[in-house]
Amino acid sequence: MNNHGIFSPDRTKVRTLLSIKSIFLFLLFTFAFEMAYASSVYSQTKVFTMQSAEKTVLQVFKEIEKNSEFIIFYRDGVIDLNRKVSVNVVNQSVDKILEQLLAHTDNGFTIKDRQIIIYKKETSATPSVSQQKNKIKVTGVVTDAKGESIIGANVVVKGNPTIGAITNMEGRYEVMLPSDDVILLVSYLGYNTEEIKVKGRRNINVVLHEDSKALDEVVIVGYGKQKKESVVVSMSSIKPKDIVVPSRSLNNSLAGQVAGLIAVQRSGEPGYDNAEFWIRGVSTFAGGTSPLVLVDGVPRNMSDIEPDEIETFSVLKDAAATAIYGAEGANGVVLVTTKRGRVEKAKISFKTEHTISSPTRLPEFVGSADYLSLYNEALRNDGEGPQFSDELIAHYRNNDDPDLYPNTNWIDELLRKNTFSHRYTLNVRGGTEKAKYFVSGAYYNESGLFKNRPNGIYDTNIGIDRFNLRSNIDMAVSSTTTVGVDLAMQYLINNYPGTGTSTIFRSMLITPPYAFPAVYSDGTVATYAQERDANMRNPYNLLMNSGYAKEYRTGIQSKVNVNQKLDFITKGLSANLNVSYDYDSEMIIRREYNPTRYHATGRDELGQLIFSTVVSGNPDIQDPKNSATSATKKIYIDASINYKRTFGKHDVGAMLLYMQKETQQHNVPLPFRKQGFVGRATYGYDGRYFIEGNFGYTGSEAFAEGNRFGFFPAIGAAYYLSNESFYPEAIKKVVNKLKLRASVGRTGNDKTGQERFLYRPTFTTNAGGFTQGIGDTGGTNGIGNGIVEGRFAAPYLAWEIEDKQNYGFDLGLFDNRIDIIFDYFRSERRDILLQRRTVPQLGGLRQDPWQNFGKVRNQGIDMSMNLNQQIGKLKLSARGTFTFTRNKILEYDELPQKYGYQAVTGTRVSENTLYIADRLYTEDDFIVSTNANGLKTYKLRSELPRPTLGGLIGPGDIKYKDLNGDGKIDSNDQKEDVGNPTVPEVVYGFGFNAEWKGFYAGIFFQGAGNTSTVLGTGADATFFPFQWGVEESAVRSVVADRWTEQNPSQNVMFPRMHSNNFQNNTVASTWWLRDASFLRLKNIELGYNFDKKLLKKLNIEALRFYVQGNNLCVWDHIKMWDPEQGNSNGGFPYPLNRTFTFGLDFTF
Secondary structure, eight states, X not given: OOOOSSOOOXXXXXXXXXXHHHHXXXXXXXXXXXXXHHHHHHHHHOOEEEEXXXXXXXXXXXXXXXXXXXXXXXXXXXXXXXXXEEEEEEEEOHHHHHHHHTTTSSEEEEEETTEEEEXXXXXXXXXXXXXXXXXXXXXXXXXXXXSOBOTTOEEEETTEEEEEEEOOTTSEXXXXXXXXXXXXXXXXXXXXXXXXXXXXXXXXXXXXXXXXXXOOOEEEETTEEEEGGGOOSOEEEEOGGGOOOSSSOGGGGOTTTSTTEEEEOXXXXXXXXXXXXXXXXXXOSXXXXXXXXXXXXXXXXXXXXXXXXXXXXXXXXXXXXXXXXXXXXXXXXXXXXXXXXXXXXXXXXXXXXXXXXXXXXXXXXXXXXXXXXXXXXXXXXXXXXXXXXXXXXXXXXXXXXXXXXXXXXXXXXXXXXXXXXXXXXXXXXXXXXXXXXXXXXXXXXXXXXXXXXXXXXSOOSOEEEEEEEEEEEEEESSSSXXXXXXXXXXXXXXXXXXXXXXXXXXXXXXXXXXXXXXXXXXXXXXXXXXXXXXXXXXHHHHHXXXXXXXXXXXXXXXXXXXXXXXXXXXXXXXXXXXXXXXXXXXXXXXXXXXXXXXXXXXEOTTSOEEEEEEEOOOSSOOOOEEEEEEEEEEEEEEEEEEEEEEETTEEEEEEEEEEEEEEEETTOSSOEXXXXXEEEEEEEETTTEEEEEEXXXXXXXXXXXXXXXXXXXXXXXXXXXXGSTTSOHHHHTTEEEEEEEEEEEEEEEOXXXXXXXTTSOOEXXXXXXXXXXXXXXXXXXXXXXXXXXXXOOOTTOOOEEEEEEEEEEEEEETTTTEEEEEEEEEEEEESXXXXXXXXXXXXXXXXXXXXXXXXXXXXXXXXXXXXXXXXXXXXXXXXXXXXXXXXXEEEOSOOOOSSGGGOSTTSOTTXXXXXXXXXXXXXXXXXXXXXXXXXXXXXXXXTSOEEOSSSOOOTTSEEEOOTTOXXXXXXXXXEEEESOOSSOSEEEEEEEEEEETTEEEEEEEEEEESOEXXXXXXXXXXXXXXXXXXXXXXXXXXXXXXXXXXXXXXXXXXXXXXXSOOHHHXXXXXXXXXXXXXXXXXXXXXXXXXXXXXXXXXXXXXXXXXXXXXXXXXXXXXOSSOGGGTTGGGGOSSOOEEEEEEEEEEEO
16 A cells, blocks of 8 residues: 555654654753853853952952852951952953952952852861861751751851851851850851850751741742742642653642642543643532633643743632632632743753553453343343354354454454653753843653554554743843743644544444454454444444544743833832733644455355455545644733832732733634733731732623623731740740631632623524515525524623632641641632523523523632651651532522422532432332243332333332332432532542652552542443444443342342343433542652762762652542543543653753
8 A cells, every 4th residue: 555645654753753853952952062161161251351449349249240140159257348459450351350359368269150259268278287186177967847958058156257167069067166165156048047056066967947037938929929928828839849740741740739729630642631620629510610820920721831841830729819810710720830040050951751651440341252142131131032042152152263253352452551651851050140041842752552553554543742842031131120031832743543532442332342353364354244323333443444643733932021120219119021922723634544344244165254345445545634723822911010128027019910811713803802900919017917908800802891890809818826926935846837817809700611792692694484585486585594683682791700718827837847738718609601591482582691690609628738857867758638629509590390309509510410229129029920931021010119211120120219209200200419529529649758868769649539420421332231232332341240030139230131121220320320539549759869979070960760650559439440530431531541650860
């Protein structure tokens, strides 16, 4: 077969990808080398011309820093900064200036890259033997309360700061003391200073504790940053090192990691495996439940961000945090910030990961012989004779002729046992006060579970190749102006079969093993004797013989940030501008293949197969054609005035921001637009009392003038009780931090799917039944059908409103070795945007009108806990999160129900409506009669409720409860809110870590609770045996646990089998209701960080080797498939993967 067109075989694809990767990595390594080389030669190539007289040393230092990228370091008291000097150099390097500056002094200098260190010569000179005898050497390590080494801590003698040292990369120090009758002062920014009496000791290890009043840790909040201590909102964060992403999508690593965030992954298909997630559950029944995701302050998709690019990941949960986003903050906000440059020499980091994957669970099916026997049993239960003889079944059981009596295992024929993925990332990070940069490149490749065609004409497997590039550059244009330029790109190439993945998996569930082999032994393409409908297809042909498709996805994100200090107006005032332009495009190219298909009817006298032609096709693969193209551009602008200042014990802050964004889709003439104003005011007093007010004022195109803009205010307060002077010291030794928080506020929502301009009426042309004009023959409809009203005008529509409350506390125990954050939340969403379903058609409306109607309450708790402890050189830590959320529908668009248990009002969102299974019928429930063939018939006793759901009723079928007592089982016996919702109400995670001498190990568990699934719902033919007849069904092995005349047990999974009359048993009922809670061993990681002293000799800063296992085990009640996947496609969508990863990470 010819291989035409733009797509070549696998070998060419590999060569192309290798070429792209080679160029890609070459450019990155070239850039990295240039940055490193530039750093090493800067001090030799940078020249100065300086002619100054009678300037102080400090003035000369400032002039050097102003006119270069050098930074000068010195300890207080080491040098006389007020000494007057004269410097006269022309086109000389910085060391010439320093030589003149420090001549005839006891100071010396060293230059490391762009850092100049000033020291006293005596500290660097080798002391004489007599001096060594007179001085005492003291060494030690400085760590924090968690056991982490503190780099750059000051260790000086009290009263003589010229004698001291600074801790190195391992937190170690060495200081020469004149005697042991001195006191050491050990200090570091953000920590309490410790005074240590030497008293003859020669090794002194010091633990510094956080100073809650001086703590300057900064966290990302809406449209800005705040000190952690002053935050009054409810928010959760996850450290980048805890974001373990063995797959493509960042979304898939969030479950159980962040308090308040509920994440569920329904599919493991490469490129389409993004987990769904909600913040604090679901608070509406009308859609629009996804949170707002901001990447570097701009609304963007985060699934294809390379994990190594992430600096911070935060979730904003309460109104005080989200009201500032107005209409888009109702469902919570996720803030992702990417890494930026630092004032340091260029650091190059490279990481490579290689992963092997296998499905967590796959269904098991019975073989051909058992399948046919089961069908005979089902016929018997329906009062009919067997269709398949024992002789025929024996042929299948004995595998007499695999072509004519096949026993096809479709999973083995179509799916691989293992798949592979590879990831390579290269980052360069560094900068000076003038310019800082972070540049990152990554390549990720993942293959799917499908097998390839044996002849390799084209690739039938799912596969994804993703390239990531990011460049974040910050420049100090002047002493008051900074400019940031960000550019990012993602380029994805997806390969997949010509038939959709879900269709192939579904076909494996409904194709019996006896029908035909995957392919006949002589290579002939196999199929049914007749392909009577679209479901009667050979799964092997859907994969191997339907062609293939290539999908190309491109994402480009750009942003320019300008920040201008306005201290000349008033100190602390600044202006900020962000402008971003994003572009996303997608193109799908298909090549179709439709070969002739045959069915074997027997063998001739020579033993050759006899075929009948079922479908005549084309032996050649078709030329490529563009089957889909789409593109979207997004423009986002925000401009703000910011104020932040401290007056003694008073911290004051304010912001006023204007926001506008526009989204233009390629096939929609009018862009989607939104604009609004945002405001914030903050006040803090003495590190104890904090209050913050926010508002969002947002406009939406969905509403008419007068309702177009919504005002969404919020206020929050915090009280740092542990910072009070009266806080008892005895309690502080145990509860060293106690912070109370509370907030109330309002958010809004205008999401209505693709419906736009809801306040305007629409009209439909060519409406049937409304004719216009007289035709040539005198009849009607001479000029076509009429124009009728479509959507009813709704100028009264307004914003959905959600009022939120949050109350919480932050607790630090035992010097923050235990850190607890707890929140209780409650919200009520009203005026929900929906189309009314209870308006009678007699009103003359052709479409259901839109209205603000409905109310949902949502409440719950979320909490996180972190524990840290060091025992000698062993560092131990543990972390955990817990979220519980429950909603209740307070108002719903429904008519008054005859029976209270059928009302939706008062139930939960996404609940189940089920019949209540009582038990299985027994023979005692019937009057039994037997015909001449020995087949029994059953008549239900009159005192029992009469089923009306369809199908035959007999012993072993499901008996339902008659809830309304009317003597029959019908739709009035369905009950609302049975079991638990499909979205979990409880999500939790917990993990443990240990480190010892470079070795480390970590384990993390993730779980979900208060969630249910109903087996077979929405895809009954893929789960219940023989739903579409014997030719379009596959029976799972678990059907062995069924009711039979020989096993008339009530404790079985399946009721008695039916060949056709199955309706009574397959309706959604509590018989099929299952608890979908689970506990998953999400991640195990083992690794080793190589000794830094050894690495320093190799000019390597850090080197790490590690192995990871993900999705290793799950404990649940379903067993047949992964419980997280729900019941879609009969429980057999593309499966989730168990992965093992080997990685190497180093920095130099």
